[in-house]
Amino acid sequence: MTQTISTRCCVVGGGPAGLMAGFLLARAGVETIVLEKHADFLRDFRGDTIHPSTLQLMFELGLLEDFLKLPHRKAFQLSAVLGDRKFVVADFRGLPTLCKFVAFMPQWDFLDFIAGEAKKLPNFRLSMKTSAESLLEEGGRIVGLRAEGPEGPLEIRADLTIAADGRTSRMRESAGLAVEDFGAPMDVLWLELRRKADDPDETFGRVAPGRMVAMIERGSYWQIGYVIPKGGALALRSRPIGEFRRALADSVPFLEDRVEDLRDWEDVNLLTVQVDRLKNWSRPGLLCIGDAAHAMSPIGGVGINLAIQDAVATANLLTEKLREGTLRDEDVGAVQKRRELPARMTQRLQLFIQNRVIRNVLAADRPFEPPLALRLLDIFPALRQLPARLIGLGVRPEHINSSRG
Numbered sequence: 001m002t003q004t005i006s007t008r009c010c011v012v013g014g015g016p017a018g019l020m021a022g023f024l025l026a027r028a029g030v031e032t033i034v035l036e037k038h039a040d041f042l043r044d045f046r047g048d049t050i051h052p053s054t055l056q057l058m059f060e061l062g063l064l065e066d067f068l069k070l071p072h073r074k075a076f077q078l079s080a081v082l083g084d085r086k087f088v089v090a091d092f093r094g095l096p097t098l099c100k101f102v103a104f105m106p107q108w109d110f111l112d113f114i115a116g117e118a119k120k121l122p123n124f125r126l127s128m129k130t131s132a133e134s135l136l137e138e139g140g141r142i143v144g145l146r147a148e149g150p151e152g153p154l155e156i157r158a159d160l161t162i163a164a165d166g167r168t169s170r171m172r173e174s175a176g177l178a179v180e181d182f183g184a185p186m187d188v189l190w191l192e193l194r195r196k197a198d199d200p201d202e203t204f205g206r207v208a209p210g211r212m213v214a215m216i217e218r219g220s221y222w223q224i225g226y227v228i229p230k231g232g233a234l235a236l237r238s239r240p241i242g243e244f245r246r247a248l249a250d251s252v253p254f255l256e257d258r259v260e261d262l263r264d265w266e267d268v269n270l271l272t273v274q275v276d277r278l279k280n281w282s283r284p285g286l287l288c289i290g291d292a293a294h295a296m297s298p299i300g301g302v303g304i305n306l307a308i309q310d311a312v313a314t315a316n317l318l319t320e321k322l323r324e325g326t327l328r329d330e331d332v333g334a335v336q337k338r339r340e341l342p343a344r345m346t347q348r349l350q351l352f353i354q355n356r357v358i359r360n361v362l363a364a365d366r367p368f369e370p371p372l373a374l375r376l377l378d379i380f381p382a383l384r385q386l387p388a389r390l391i392g393l394g395v396r397p398e399h400i401n402s403s404r405g
Helices: 016-027 052-060 107-118 170-175 233-237 241-251 303-324 329-363 372-379 381-392
Strands: 003-012 032-036 073-075 077-082 085-091 102-104 124-128 131-138 141-149 152-163 179-181 186-194 204-208 211-217 221-229 269-271 276-278 286-288
Touching: 003 016, 003 141, 003 303, 016 032, 016 107, 016 124, 016 303, 032 152, 052 303, 077 381, 085 372, 085 381, 107 124, 131 152, 131 170, 152 170, 152 303, 170 286, 186 233, 186 329, 211 241, 211 329, 221 241, 221 329, 276 329, 286 329, 303 329, 372 381
Parallel strands: 003 032, 003 152, 032 124, 077 204, 152 286
Antiparallel strands: 073 102, 077 085, 131 141, 141 152, 179 276, 186 221, 186 269, 204 211, 211 221
16 A cells, blocks of 8 residues: 655755755745655765855854764865975865864764754654655646655655755656766775874875875774776776775875775775756756755865755745745746856866866876966965865855744
8 A cells, every 4th residue: 555645845865955955944844754765874985074154054053062062073274285295275264154164074973963953843754764766747747756665655745846866866867857967087986094193184185196095084094085087996996906005005105004904895985976967957846956956076075065055045945935835836946046056166167177187187197296276375375265165165155044933
């Protein structure tokens, strides 16, 4: 037997965009259900950056003090090391926010926190182990979805369905929405290695001919992103893990005494990089946000920031109409009008860096001079505020305007 449920809004996906949208809508008095297909939020190597703009939102919601009690590491600046030279790329200490740092926190802790706050609300429901299968359509309008939950099939009817189910969104595929794929010249291998007391105590990147490595300081361990040419993982994994250990130690010499901790390729995860964007983020009764609307490159770790900003804009623009049952198609389209420019500008910058910097570095076979941009940041420290704003705040940061219901 199929169970039928009716609600004002059904959100597909319990990631940053979906949970934040569900929380804010329910907080403002909108009956909301969030579906998450997994049993928990524990996923290795999810993006773990909490940006100053997100911390500002926590403050506006009155949650910052409790939120910062969760274990986290603060990064007041981001650096890059080329050869034996270190360059400060972004300095967050001058941002016009309460918290002038990026907080590195396991994403599952962030999601558990938001879910915990949302569950306190009488009109919020989080359905775990519930997979959205297909959209319900009547007369050209999306009126909900079919899902499979722990107790069997569900039919959820909703005034608005929000697809926040990531870059492989089943909902946007079911809706037949056209995607523009912009490509990427690289993929990333993610891994963890022990951190020692005399290691550097900051987050940074190392760049050398043919190699780029991102190092995120996580207290007792390093979270490491090793950049490889697009599609190169299969050939790399066909060779002994020892070759990769040596390449990693050559790239980051102070890790040489612990690369043996990588027992085999099972200790190395592949992040397939893609950059794409929907031409239309919505259909009547359906809205896509976060990675479902615009998959971002990992450059700057800004994908989470944009996803959360999408969720805030969604709540700001649609709460009143959803609460009153007067939502129109043009109201839903207003979210794309508000958030498409930030997505476009951020992707344009990421694509420039991918194609003009990362592609050249990965193809290089001899030492090269630091790019002019890095030299200027070194000579004029005030310029570090520009990348700090782009990473820490993003284009058109959002604020909480949806009132508590």
